[in-house]
Amino acid sequence: MGSHGGWIHNYFGRNLSDSNQESFQQYLELNKKTIEESAGHAVREYSAPLGNQPAWVTRWLEQHNIVAYYFAGDSGMGPTRVYRDVGRDGDKIWAFPILHFGTEASLVEMHMGSISEAAVQNWLVNVADFTSREHVIRLVYSHPLGATRYIQTLQTWFEHNRELAGEGRFRWYTMSQVANFLNERQEVTWLIQVQGANSVLSASHPRTLEHEAWIFPDSTYSQPRVVKGSADIHDQDGYWIVTAKDCKNLNVSLTARQTSNMNPQAGN
Secondary structure (H helix, E strand, O other): OOEOOOOOHHHHHHHOOOOOHHHHHHHHHHHHHHHHHHHOOOOOEEOOHHHOOOHHHHHHHHHOOOOEEEEOOOOOOOOEOOEEOOEEOOOOOEEEEEOOEOOEOEHHHHHHOOOOHHHHHHHHHHHHHHHHHHOOOOEOEOOHHHHHHHHHHHHHHHHHHHHHHHOOOOOOOOHHHHHHHHHHHOOOEEEEEEEOOEEEEEEEOOOOOOOOEEEEEOOOEOOOEEEEOOEEEEEEOOEEEEEEOOOOEEEEEEEEOOOOOOOOOOOO
16 A cells, blocks of 8 residues: 555645645655554555655655655656656655556546547557566556446456466566565676676675576577576577576576578688
8 A cells, every 4th residue: 555645635736846845745744644554554655646746755755765656757668766857866766657548647537538448458458468578567557437437448458467477477566566676676786707608697686686587588598507596597588588586696607509600701
């Protein structure tokens, strides 16, 4: 469960600005405190009322252990750390840009824009296929009211995603799960040492490398081999995917495939 802003949704969203932290911070504090008391656990995620998020809000969120928030900027991107006029908004807090369908950002807006169920379904399925194929993360945003306008569309989408998940090609994540992973990833140290046709991937982390992954073209390398540590290795979509298991250090041996010389003039 996350915090949806500043206590009085529309008032907060419409009046929040870069210059009124002194008077509006109290609403962030009240909202977060109330949700944590009700839920019985710390709040780690945030969404801005009306999408309005001045930079000071992001800094306040990070200071209060929020690690992820949805973002109306940087449209189309995966999770990112936001840069504005004077630099990065925070070091360990991650923005999740909303993925738009044309000019519409949510199912409510798609319904108000008279976008057909067939068009929305095609878009959602394509989003799932894109993230599966490219091994990336995207945020699709909606309110419950918007979901009621596209029930059959969502059921078809969920079924498609279940099929992809059954093939090991798709997963749902919360924003905080991804943000925690990305923060852990910042502490990974790795390099590839090359000696002729042989290379060694070496990686380390002070706690665990679990879930960290590397990809290598299967047209370039034979199947990688774990020399130290533990990892899952499988071939998918033209790549060897090496995913570390629970270990602090990992060494993986890579051998380049031998290629025949197709140039009849070579050596002349």
